[in-house]
Amino acid sequence: xxxxxxxxxxxxxxxxxxxxxxxxxxxxxxxxxxxxxxxxxxxxxxxxxxxxxxxxxxxxxxxxxxxxxxxxxxxxxxxxxxxxxxxxxxxxxxxxxxxxxxxxxxxxxxxxxxxxxxxxxxxxxxxxxxxxxxxxxxxxxxxxxxxxxxxxxxxxxxxxxxxxxxxxxxxxxxxxxxxxxxxxxxxxxxxxxxxxxxxxxxxxxxxxxxxxxxxxxxxxxxxxxxxxxxxxxxxxxxxxxxxxxxxxxxxxxxxxxxxxxxxxxxxxxxxxxxxxxxxxxxxxxxxxxxxxxxxxxxxxxxxxxxxxxxxxxxxxxxxxxxxxxxxxxxxxxxxxxxxxxxxxxxxxxxxxxxxxxxxxxxxxxxxxxxxxxxxxxxxxxxxxxxxxxxxxxxxxxxxxxxxxxxxxxxxxxxxxxxxxxxxxxxxxxxxxxxxxxxxxxxxxxxxxxxxxxxxxxxxxxx
Amino acid sequence: xxxxxxxxxxxxxxxxxxxxxxxxxxxxxxxxxxxxxxxxxxxxxxxxxxxxxxxxxxxxxxxxxxxxxxxxxxxxxxxxxxxxxxxxxxxxxxxxxxxxxxxxxxxxxxxxxxxxxxxxxxxxxxxxxxxxxxxxxxxxxxxxxxxxxxxxxxxxxxxxxxxxxxxxxxxxxxxxxxxxxxxxxxxxxxxxxxxxxxxxxxxxxxxxxxxxxxxxxxxxxxxxxxxxxxxxxxxxxxxxxxxxxxxxxxxxxxxxxxxxxxxxxxxxxxxxxxxxxxxxxxxxxxxxxxxxxxxxxxxxxxxxxxxxxxxxxxxxxxxxxxxxxxxxxxxxxxxxxxxxxxxxxxxxxxxxxxxxxxxxxxxxxxxxxx
Ligand SMILES: [Zn+2]
Ligand SMILES: [Zn+2]
Ligand SMILES: [Zn+2]
Ligand SMILES: [Zn+2]
Ligand SMILES: [Zn+2]
Numbered sequence: 001x002x003x004x005x006x007x008x009x010x011x012x013x014x015x016x017x018x019x020x021x022x023x024x025x026x027x028x029x030x031x032x033x034x035x036x037x038x039x040x041x042x043x044x045x046x047x048x049x050x051x052x053x054x055x056x057x058x059x060x061x062x063x064x065x066x067x068x069x070x071x072x073x074x075x076x077x078x079x080x081x082x083x084x085x086x087x088x089x090x091x092x093x094x095x096x097x098x099x100x101x102x103x104x105x106x107x108x109x110x111x112x113x114x115x116x117x118x119x120x121x122x123x124x125x126x127x128x129x130x131x132x133x134x135x136x137x138x139x140x141x142x143x144x145x146x147x148x149x150x151x152x153x154x155x156x157x158x159x160x161x162x163x164x165x166x167x168x169x170x171x172x173x174x175x176x177x178x179x180x181x182x183x184x185x186x187x188x189x190x191x192x193x194x195x196x197x198x199x200x201x202x203x204x205x206x207x208x209x210x211x212x213x214x215x216x217x218x219x220x221x222x223x224x225x226x227x228x229x230x231x232x233x234x235x236x237x238x239x240x241x242x243x244x245x246x247x248x249x250x251x252x253x254x255x256x257x258x259x260x261x262x263x264x265x266x267x268x269x270x271x272x273x274x275x276x277x278x279x280x281x282x283x284x285x286x287x288x289x290x291x292x293x294x295x296x297x298x299x300x301x302x303x304x305x306x307x308x309x310x311x312x313x314x315x316x317x318x319x320x321x322x323x324x325x326x327x328x329x330x331x332x333x334x335x336x337x338x339x340x341x342x343x344x345x346x347x348x349x350x351x352x353x354x355x356x357x358x359x360x361x362x363x364x365x366x367x368x369x370x371x372x373x374x375x376x377x378x379x380x381x382x383x384x385x386x387x388x389x390x391x392x393x394x395x396x397x398x399x400x401x402x403x404x405x406x407x408x409x410x411x412x413x414x415x416x417x418x419x420x421x422x423x424x425x426x427x428x429x430x431x432x433x434x435x436x437x438x439x440x441x442x443x444x445x446x447x448x449x450x451x452x453x454x455x456x457x458x459x460x461x462x
Numbered sequence: 463x464x465x466x467x468x469x470x471x472x473x474x475x476x477x478x479x480x481x482x483x484x485x486x487x488x489x490x491x492x493x494x495x496x497x498x499x500x501x502x503x504x505x506x507x508x509x510x511x512x513x514x515x516x517x518x519x520x521x522x523x524x525x526x527x528x529x530x531x532x533x534x535x536x537x538x539x540x541x542x543x544x545x546x547x548x549x550x551x552x553x554x555x556x557x558x559x560x561x562x563x564x565x566x567x568x569x570x571x572x573x574x575x576x577x578x579x580x581x582x583x584x585x586x587x588x589x590x591x592x593x594x595x596x597x598x599x600x601x602x603x604x605x606x607x608x609x610x611x612x613x614x615x616x617x618x619x620x621x622x623x624x625x626x627x628x629x630x631x632x633x634x635x636x637x638x639x640x641x642x643x644x645x646x647x648x649x650x651x652x653x654x655x656x657x658x659x660x661x662x663x664x665x666x667x668x669x670x671x672x673x674x675x676x677x678x679x680x681x682x683x684x685x686x687x688x689x690x691x692x693x694x695x696x697x698x699x700x701x702x703x704x705x706x707x708x709x710x711x712x713x714x715x716x717x718x719x720x721x722x723x724x725x726x727x728x729x730x731x732x733x734x735x736x737x738x739x740x741x742x743x744x745x746x747x748x749x750x751x752x753x754x755x756x757x758x759x760x761x762x763x764x765x766x767x768x769x770x771x772x773x774x775x776x777x778x779x780x781x782x783x784x785x786x787x788x789x790x791x792x793x794x795x796x797x798x799x800x801x802x803x804x805x806x807x808x809x810x811x812x813x814x815x816x817x818x819x820x821x822x823x824x825x826x827x828x829x830x831x832x
Contacts, residue, residue: 006786022785032784039780043772176660181728183738185745194772210777242728249720250661254617256778256819257661257717263774263815264665267766271669271747 003415014222016413018214018255023415026222033219037207038073044194046205049080051161056151057085057114059102062166064227065216066208070164071110085110086158088150089118090143091126102228109226117154119146123296125303133303145295152287155202167206170213170247173261178243186276192265201288212258214409221406468492476697479733486701493698496689497529498540504674506684507642513544514640516551516631517575519564519707521695522646526687528704530644531571547638548575551630552596554608561596563707569594578634581607583626591634610824616716618823621662621816625761628676628683635681643683650692650725652685653739657721663774663816667763668746678762691736758814760821765810775815778805 003013003023011025017032024032040046047053055070057063067085074081087103089096100116107114120126123146130142155163172192179188190196197203208216220227250257270276281287282294289295301307466474466485474483484492501507515530517523533542548568552561561577568575576591584603591597611619635643647655652672659671670676676683687695699706713719729735749766756765782805809818 017781017785020781020785022782024785028785032781035784036777036781039784040772040777043776045771177657180656180660180739180742181735183742185742188742210774210781242724246657246720246724249724250717253715253717253720254615254661259774259778260663260816260819261660261665263663264660266770266773267666267749267815268668269666269747269749271745274745274747 013415015218015410015415018218018409018413019212021255029222030219033211033215034069034072034076037069037211038077040194040210041073041079041207042077044205044209046164046195046207047079047081047162050082052082052084052159053162053164054084054086054115054151054155054158054160055112056163056165057087057103057106058166059087059099059106059228060166061216061220061225061227061229062168062171062208062213064102064106064225065220066164066166067106067110067112068223068225070207071112083112084158084160085112085114086151086154086160086163087114087116088122088147088154089116090147091119091128093128099228102226105226115154115158117150117157119150121157122146122150122153123300125300130303142299145299149285149287149294149296151204152202160202163202163204164207165204166208168208168211168213168216169258169262172206172209172265173258174240174243174247176261176265177246178239181243182239185270185274188265189268189270189276192262210259210262212255214413217406218409218413221410476701478693478697481733489694489697490701493525493690493694494529494532497686498533498542500674500686500689501542501684504684506675506682507544509543510545511642512547512638512640514631514635514638514643515546515548516643516645517548517564517568518550518646518709519560519567520646520709521692521699521706522648522651522687524567524704524706525690525695525698526644526646527567527571528698528702529687531573546573547640548573549591549631549634549638550575550577551627552577552579554580554604554611558596560707565594565596567705567707576634576638578630579604580623580626580630583607583630584610588633588637591637614820614823616714617662617718618820620716620718621658622820625817625820628761631683632679632681641681643681644686645683646687647685648687648690648692648695649736649740650729652688652743653736654718654722654725656739656743657725658718661717661721663819664763664814665746666749666766667761667814667816668743669748670763672740672743672746678757678764688740756811758817759812760817761814763814765814775806775809 005011005013005025005028006022007024007028009025009028011027013023014026015029016023017029053070055063055067057067067083070081070083073079074083085103085107087100089100103114103116106112118126119130127143134142151163151165175191176188179185179191194209195203195205219225247258247261254260277290279288279290280292282289282292282297284293284297287294287296464474464483466472466488467483468488469485472485472487475486476484476489478484478489507513515526517527527548530542530544530546533540534544534546536542550561550564565575565577574593576593577595577597578589578591579597579599581600581603582588584606585600589597589600611623614622631643631645635641656668656672659665659668664671670678674685674688690698698704713722725735725739748764757763758765805822806815806818807813807822809815813821
């Protein structure tokens with residue numbers, strides 16, 4: 001007995017939706033997947049007609065699917081949006097080569113303009129140059145802080161009204177748990193909102209907020225979308241790592257817990273007497289900051305003055321260093337230095353530079369070690385740090401054998417098309433063996449996909 | 463040899479969180495201070511009022527009993543000015559010998575304990591609690607209760623049981639003329655509860671479920687040992703030579719069991735885990751607290767009529783709709799079909815999100831008086 005599509009369209013079902021458990025045919029899955037995102041966009045009032053929207057593109061699955069779906073929906077529902085892709089290149093030799101190739105592929109496939117902005121464009125320094133200055137020990141701080149602002153600076157350069165990022169439901173639920181674990185009440189409150197950005201800043205929106213990661217992978221697979229599969233985690237942010245492990249365990253028990261955690265975050269309030277860090281605009285660069293001068297500007301000042309360690313660690317320390325430095329300067333020289341700084345190609349707009357360099361342990365900051373690895377391995381990892389957890393699929397080869405994630409997903413949620421009509425065991429379909437699949441999932445690509453795998457630009461905003 | 467970091471007079475005997483060293487006396491003083499401070503600073507009790515003290519024989523319960531009795535025995539300005547009414551709710555799986563031990567635990571201290579069966583929840587007119595004796599059980603209610611619970615997934619059952627207990631505590635507090643209730647939740651159990659409750663969609667109820675005071679009902683539920691950790695309790699019990707009963711937690715694989723394992727593991731490796739989680743919880747409040755006109759019939763939480771344009775509730779319902787209906791019928795958003803299949807029965811009308819979810823798992827739909 002073939003399993004028929006739940007919608008009653010008459011077709012044979014090919015998969016069981018991870019999110020709802022319903023068996024659907026390919027077309028009905030596409031329809032459900034896309035229509036849900038359309039629902040999120042319209043109900044959440046994410047865009048206005050005629051706007052220019054930058055899609056933060058990393059070449060990863062989330063941003064690739066986002067670009068594809070945005071393109072589709074923009075046409076189908078006549079949003080009238082002017083879509084473009086925005087990628088950030090940190091300037092680490094070898095690091096972005098494959099993902100940027102993938103983004104270029106996205107550009108061609110979806111016929112959208114692509115702007116790749118480098119740290120050199122945005123800050124005047126590449127990460128390679130910064131590493132040469134600072135050494136590998138602290139470059140993590142720079143990369144985290146710069147990355148957090150990069151999209152805003154990029155969007156300001158492109159003059160877009162809005163940035164769409166590929167954060168999916170899993171990312172958001174995980175971030176809720178992470179912020180509970182690290183006691184970050186301000187981010188806990190912010191992280192579930194579908195659109196962020198205070199007055200005077202470019203809002204960021206998350207059209208995939210309610211979309212399950214598993215469905216994103218399956219959609220990309222069936223649609224044969226080309227994306228860059230993975231990155232390696234050399235030093236995952238400890239909190240995010242724990243939150244992810246917890247979420248995976250909970251999801252095994254109850255898949256809907258992802259939505260339930262998001263709901264918890266959405267309906268939660270911060271007590272009135274709790275003081276949250278106030279967000280203001282950095283007096284230098286005019287991007288959002290929790291201090292008078294944002295962290296990025298402090299770091300840049302250090303770099304430009306040949307005091308690269310400035311801003312690493314406590315801000316009081318930075319102040320002291322700066323005072324010492326300034327006291328050594330002649331008045332005129334100081335003026336000149338400040339003038340230099342202000343002339344520096346730093347435009348306007350921005351995000352929070354507030355994180356005390358802590359959260360930058362995510363993402364590229366793996367470059368701490370990754371950087372070395374990339375040199376040695378010519379890119380794409382798998383060194384001993386991965387201890388086999390990371391499959392490190394060789395990039396955009398969608399037929400790659402190493403891509404076991406989709407295979408395990410298909411094993412669990414796919415309904416075998418080629419089998420003859422009697423080939424489907426109804427019970428098997430209803431009671432998937434979650435544990436095995438989850439174990440497999442946990443062993444491979446996954447550990448890399450959020451804390452570092454978001455390829456920079458998407459890992460921001462929480 | 464290192465000295466107690468508090469009095470600096472005698473060698474320390476107890477190491478907390480791998481770094482704080484105390485002598486026995488200072489440690490005990492500190493624990494009872496936490497208990498007193500918790501009650502005192504909240505100024506929530508009136509002099510000599512009746513307080514229902516819920517006991518279950520476990521670690522937290524044993525220490526709560528001890529702290530209350532010590533407080534009552536004092537003869538100075540620190541004397542605890544309450545009239546305790548001890549109470550125990552007998553679970554469906556609890557064996558009689560256990561219940562008898564608990565009665566002894568109380569009677570050895572010359573205090574009475576009131577007992578009731580949890581299955582009374584199924585009965586409209588509940589029997590009066592029995593003093594120092596196991597009350598007779600209504601078999602019909604007992605069977606019905608067991609059936610009802612066994613129909614649910616373990617995560618739902620744990621959550622639902624907590625709500626049942628809450629309701630019964632309040633109900634019997636009223637019966638026994640108490641305006642306040644003490645429960646024996648420790649910071650460890652509350653940290654676990656926070657994680658579980660978030661995963662159940664109870665984020666908006668954190669202040670009442672995890673905080674010091676749950677005042678959703680006119681009878682207040684207070685958690686006076688919420689600042690005491692399991693680690694401290696274990697030391698306290700050893701030093702004071704208390705004998706907690708062995709509460710059997712036949713915990714099945716559930717959201718709650720995963721949360722428990724997670725928190726305990728993390729605490730092992732990072733000594734600040736529980737305190738950070740609890741500090742986070744303390745900062746979480748309630749949206750528009752005074753505006754709630756409707757209360758959930760099961761948990762009494764205020765129901766917020768859609769504050770946001772879009773929440774996971776609508777998104778989940780919509781997912782179900784697009785997965786069930788054919789394309790033409792769903793292309794128009796806000797179509798009547800949207801109302802038809804809700805994954806959340808009675809949500810925002812009679813029930814909160816999480817209780818509605820629980821409710822959808824129940825096969826027999828008692829005793830919601832809708
Ligand atoms: Zn179909
Ligand atoms: Zn700045
Ligand atoms: Zn690797
Ligand atoms: Zn001492
Ligand atoms: Zn409720």
